[in-house]
Amino acid sequence: MGLKVGVVGVGYLGQHHARVLSELSDVEMVGVYDVDPGRAEEVASRIRVRAHSSIASLVRECDAVSVVTPTLYHLPVIEEIFSIASPHVFLEKPIADTRENGQRIIDLTKKKNVLLQIGHIERFNPGLEAILESRPRPAYIEAQRLSAFGLRGTDVPVVVDLMIHDIDIILTLVNSPISTMRVVGTPVITPHIDIANAWIEFENGCLAQVLGSRVSMEKLRKFRVFDREGRYFSLNFDTRELSEAKVSLNPGSLPQIERGKRVFEAEEPLKKELRSFVDAIRQGRTVKVSGEDGLRALEVALEVNRLAEESLKRFQQIPSD
Structure with a gap:
């Protein structure tokens, strides 16, 4: 059975996350979400997945989620996701807008006992x-x-x-x-x-x-x-x-x-990066770029x-x- 994955934020970079994840053989793309419903529908139709009307609707179906929103919204989005479910998280760089928010994201993922990989491609x-x-x-x-x-x-x-x-x-x-x-x-x-x-x-x-x-x-x-x-x-x-x-x-x-x-x-670096994230989840190993790595670079x-x-x-x- 494929790992169920969704993408939050399908702007310029997020659309490529959605495309790449939909192409991985052992991944089941359950859909995308974006604050712009029209944009979500456009990207979803292109890769033949569902455009969800809310983060809650999407993450309830996910084993893992890729968050590709503007940096300012990383922490609020992670907090919303974890108020609903406990998926593993791929988070685009930088980890957050401030050191304190980056540490909060790391603490939340550890509390939920899920993997966090930062997108230093x-x-x-x-x-x-x-x-x-x-x-x-x-x-x-x-x-x-x-x-x-x-x-x-x-x-x-x-x-x-x-x-x-x-x-x-x-x-x-x-x-x-x-x-x-x-x-x-x-x-x-x-x-x-x-x-x-x-x-x-x-x-x-x-x-x-x-x-x-x-x-x-x-x-x-x-x-x-x-x-x-x-x-x-x-x-x-x-x-x-x-x-x-x-x-x-x-x-x-x-x-x-x-x-x-x-x-x-x-070889498309994004495909290698997301492949690595999926493999870390499936094989129960550490990610290549941890939350601590992302926080250190941000500091x-x-x-x-x-x-x-x-x-x-x-x-x-x-x-x-």
Whole structure:
């Protein structure tokens, strides 16, 4: 029997959750819900499932639910779901709008004894998986995530919308407490920070430089790691191209550099991500991106944004000539 799953929120991203879940062989899509009934009907008819008129109607039939609403509504939606039933939850990133609300979501899922997976989709990029499998000891990390301006995601700062992906990856790779951060940032089009650059130093000595922008002329998703064993990794998230190098030092001779390049096959990351969630439920194992992972990334992202706003205030106080 298929795992009974529903989707709450079928906007731009939620419609893809509904489509992917409807395509998984061991999943039974019981329907979708959206605050816009017309939108719910449109998506439901496209994948031939039921458009429910309320969250209650949907989750009563679900073993698991995917929540793809605006971040501000994550906690209220989770609270409503758990007032009715106890499904496992896939929750799109970021986990919440505040640290306190993120912790509340984690506490609620633990009380209900259900799985919670956070939608940090880049963890499922095959190039990144290859880097993680190599178990580097990073000394320096450089991440660039640039996008052209669009309306989606502009209700939150760029740090929480885009940069949080790289923050999550960096925290996973480095696995050390943060010692200091320096950040600059500014709004360009929206009232929020639209471009930010952060220097994050960890207690183990690793330094990460992270750039996030949603006002660039072109899209860029680059991630570079230099580790303490003479290895270098450069990943283009979009093309799934991973360049690698290894420096060997031999006494009395010049350094030897071994280079390689791998391009991974295209596979929809969202399908891998939701497949992983379904498998965790069926096999009774832990999820790949836990609520605690999501909260840790959110905490750092919120602090980066706070520091960016502070840097902007200092800049605005400088007298012009």
